[in-house]
Amino acid sequence: MKTIIPVGPYHPLQEEPEFFELEVEGERVTKLNINIGYNHRGIEKLSEGMHFDQVTFLVERICGICSTSHPFAYVQAVEDLAGIKVPLRAKYIRCIIGELERIHSHLLWLGLAGHFIGYNTLWMWAWKYRETVLDLCEQISGNRNHYAMLRIGGVRRDILNKELNELKEKTSTLIPAINMFKGAAMDDPVIGARTKGVGVLTKKQAIDYCVVGPTARASGIDIDVRRDSPHNSAYGLVEWNVPVLEDGDVFAKVVVRILEMLESVKIITQSLDRLRDLKEGEIWNEVREIPSGEGIGTYEAPRGEVFHYVRSDGGNTPFRHKIRAPSYVNILSNEVAVVGGDVADACITLAAVDPCYCCTDRIQAVEDGKVKYNWKQLLQLSQEKTERIRKCYENYKR
């Protein structure tokens, strides 16, 4: 007998509205229908009414987790359109902020994956170490998320040379933490039992569904935009590797992400080292105007390739701006990955592609039924915290 289990659009296990309709026979999933669009904000249309520089910050708001990836791909597209080159120092800074974002996104996913299989210890630990990364982001950009670092022709903020040592030291504290997760995930029999052979996406299916990022690399497809297309970024100038696994199950996706974090630390430390020899302040090539034409920009977000297509008619605003986030193709591949598995595994399989939860809510502190802080006070609190972190780093000497 066929039963339909609806998951969503609003469901306690999902942070973002999305509707999965599982058709099951007994315990076995026979079909999956996916409905999206509950979070549609019309960003492509909004972009057509904004100045080229403003769009950088608009696309940052697509997602709070990969908030550098969209601007990264967008500025690449405009730079491709107009043939703009970027100073070397800006290339390294772009890489540093992009990789910090990757580590925090992967740790967030690792925690959630642990939570979904009922392993809440992993969740707490992963999010504990994610704080370190967010503090680093805050020290560099002033924000935990939405860094606003990128602009067409370079970056907006410099990293001071005197801060490099502290940043590097703090980054290196992540290595033992990630190695701990590597051990915990790879050797733990419970994680193995829940993820090995579960939600398999074969190489052929992965090619048919054109999946990208860790989802593709776990299925044996060797693609990574950072390596394959390192233009206007420093990925071609530092030593790092791309982990590729063949199994295609959830376990392979866990391993790919954990190994990737170690590679990200490598990229960050090397980039920080190189910044020392470059002159402070040379971070932007002035861009006078955007000619008419079209350009394509891609960047490897934590979830896979982000694609931006920009067309200009010579005016101030994009004539057309097409955005393709990695989850757009990855989520559809669940159609085949879930089928044939148990209902109990569906949750972790659906989460394994790391669907992008693009809602970052703002905090409201309430005490005795009254709002405790207003907007200005909250802003002041956050600025004070940033100052504290910066001071703390200055005193941070072992």
Added chain:
Amino acid sequence: MKGEMRKGIKHQTFNIKHVTFNIKHLTKVMIEDIVKEKLGNRVLNWEKKNERRYYIEIQKENLQESVGILFRDLGLRFSIASGVDIIDNFEILYHFSSDHEDKFFSLRVKINKENPEVPSISGIITAAKWIEREIWELLGINFVGHPGLKRLLLAEDWPEGVCPLRKDYNKNV
């Protein structure tokens, strides 16, 4: 578990730069030449924007064949399609990525506004299912042969026949 670490840097560089350059050109047939040869006389206009971006205009009657050549025969990855309202016509660009060569090949199809119709490619590429639904609802282009052309992003109470990505769309109406 099978798996390996692939090198992060794409081309191993030798000490003498121009030698690598020569070897690369002597031993390797460039992917754009293969694409050009395979597509043959289907190409209406071959536009090379720069070394990494190629825009190829074709007729919509040849679309399915050309997509089959790029995706099945040459093994390019379908990245996404983007529909554009260029006021006189509609235009759909199908972006194909040749990942290891770092090149994008975009098939450009022009569609007239009186009868906005184009053959669906979702039979060839499963990943095109959603984007065709999206272009259908946002630009009002009909994809002939699509198995389930229904709304993807727009709300159910969105008025019928109003296409927000068209240039003549008026948000006040």
